[in-house]
Amino acid sequence: MVLTWSPPVSAEFWDAYLDWSWLLQERRAALSPPPVHTPDWFTPMFVRLKASGTPPSLEKTRKTILRHVRTPGDPLMMDPQEFRRLKARSRPNDPLQGLPDEYWLYLRRGTPPSDYGDLMELIDVGYPVNLDASGSHSWLDEEDEVETSKPEKSGKSRPIVAIIDDGIGFLNARFRKPTRNGKYRTRFHAVWLQALETRRRGPGPRRALIGEILSRKDINKWVRKGQELEESAVYTQLSQQLFGMNEPKSLVFGTSHGTHLLDLAAGANPEDGDDPVHRWPLIGVQLPPEAVADTSGMRFESYMVQAVRWILSEAARINKKAPVIINLSLGMLAGPKNGTSFAEYQIAREAALWEEVTGQPVRIVWAFGNNRRSRQVAQFDYDPGAGVIEHQITWRAQPDDLTASYMEIRTAAGVPSDQIEISLTSPSGAASGFVPLPTGAYRSLDVNGAPIARIYHVEKHSLSPTVEQVATHTLALAPNEAQVAGEPLAEAGTWSVAVRYTGTAPCAVHLQIQRDENLPGFHSGGRQSYFDGGEDAYVWDPEFRNWSGLAPDCPITRAATHSALVTDTGRQIFSAAAAMWEASTQSYIPAYYTPDGSDWTVPGPTVATRAEDGWVERGVLSSNTLTGSVSPVAGTSAAAGRLTRALAMNAKLVVQNAAAGGGTQMDDLVGGVVPLLPVPPGETNRLGAALVNVHMGARPRG
Known part of the structure; x- marks a missing residue:
């Protein structure tokens, strides 16, 4: 096998992830049997x-x-x-x-x-x-004017809780409310079950159809069956209708992420008619399984933004003045982390402009992330005056990885990306060397003319006249295990990444390996690559009492290990960290996975909530997909669900603050009905400004 590096090649590509993934897809398509229909x-x-x-x-x-x-x-x-x-x-x-x-x-x-x-x-x-696939969508007419359902009116300060996630058990009794005749009906105004786009064959409007929208009326047809309702049968039928044969169907599983989190955010016992949560309208968007499975975030950004825009339109139909609290507990690790990742930027923009123009309060709740200990973030510090202009680190690609791996390398704010040069060396020793790479160009490591790795220098993009995504470098590796027989593969093992700085002032360069794990219930085949810093990456860790600690001089860092979607500091945006109850000290501490902020991203999350009941009893108890079943859920996703509930409980305060304008996120929490606790000293970079002591939503243990 002969590996050769190409010279710089100028090309038209918007994004390294899109370009590299499309190359891999076309390569696999050429090696596979031809499709029945020519893809469009x-x-x-x-x-x-x-x-x-x-x-x-x-x-x-x-x-x-x-x-x-x-x-x-x-x-x-x-x-x-x-x-x-x-x-x-x-x-x-x-x-x-x-x-x-x-x-x-x-x-x-x-x-x-x-x-x-x-x-x-x-x-x-x-x-x-x-869009070659066919679809049948009864909710569309010729000009797409069918409404989801006649809205139920809501009080001015009664919150509308929405969730964008994977697997939302919309038939679960925790999301129903009692009626005067002793029966129940759904609290959902509508649920959008997104699927990869298709189009209708034959006559009809030319639309890219994204799954199916279920109205309150649709859902109540099932709820009215009472004891005869077989929730799992409904979910199975819908999943078979919407998703491909080989795609994961989260609503068919006993546990589903979206159900867990919505229960923490707005679940209620349907037998307790006095619970005010019963009067909270719900809106749900379930993302396509293919978008959720791709943990790089490449595929879910467009669906998430579309979901937020639809939720706001539907919320206005319920009540134009009621506060809308949207839970978003999805994320990726690598990104600009300065508010200019497209999904982060656009969702914050949609929320702020909607509130400003319509007067309807909007709050977005993100999970802060769970990757503190995953060894996916590193920092190189350069001081040309002291002769430090080059650093090197090991990038370990695990074997049996069926998916691409990515690393982003970003210069500090204000430092042009062309002031660094990158060398990438394969495990077998094929080194790119340091070669200046202009923006809009890449270099490929080829085997028999087929690229198996690339160094990209991505052009800057303008999001608005005042907001810009700066140019950056991205490294891409092909899978090292074949999905299709005969596809060219990258080597597993030790890849060496070296960065040379050509500027004259001291500078920090940030390296981030993108998420690539295999989520529970999904079969993408991803295996997470990681940084290895030698002996400095394996010192004594007093928290875990093993040799997984990082030395002070190690380039691998736990700073900025948070999600790349939590760095917009707009008034409508919140991020939640995970706190753990420690019985031995009768106090809260950061969960081991909840990340650190940093001086180049955000200093920390907004606040924390309880997401762990202790070292032994993992997570907090919340609903599974089907009514009556419960299991633990953990992570900053669980924390975000509980923060969503806290904001909804403070709905009157949110309405008042939105009307007054200005202020900070803490104004929606301080003085509300949910008590706040102080953060332990020195932990604000992991737990934020306060511990939101909300216990509703989770089920008691024992």
């Missing part, structure tokens, strides 16, 4: 419309885009929710006047986005989807 690939794009026409106006642009997406064979398409939004805004009385003209579109692959450059500005690009 479309690329999701988030765009901002420009004024056009003579004289230029946004109204003319809206109508032009509508004409495109209605025209058979046109390269542009939309999904039904975004189409309804654009169509509504194209009428004389714009119902969303004041909000930016931003939309998700789908562009047939191979069509240059520049063909529409006079109509729109490209903000972000998602992973291509095959």
